[in-house]
Amino acid sequence: xxxxxxxxxxxxxxxxxxxxxxxxxxxxxxxxxxxxxxxxxxxxxxxxxxxxxxxxxxxxxxx
Ligand SMILES: [Zn+2]
Numbered sequence: 001x002x003x004x005x006x007x008x009x010x011x012x013x014x015x016x017x018x019x020x021x022x023x024x025x026x027x028x029x030x031x032x033x034x035x036x037x038x039x040x041x042x043x044x045x046x047x048x049x050x051x052x053x054x055x056x057x058x059x060x061x062x063x
Contacts, residue, residue: 004045008033012054016043 005014013035031043046054 003048005048005051006031006043006045007051008035008038009040009042010020010038011036012051012058014051 004044006016007014008016011031011033012016013033016035019030019039020031024035030039033043
């Protein structure tokens, strides 16, 4: 069974969490990446296998 995780579109980290009530105002739901600090309403979802694959490719690029 594929397990989807939400990942940062910028750095591909899965350390993403909801950002709630910035400075007290209610806006659209946003997410923040703990890794690079990227904030946005759209974070991509990948399944874990796909994420692993991309990470391996990344590792191969930068040994
Ligand atoms: Zn990020």
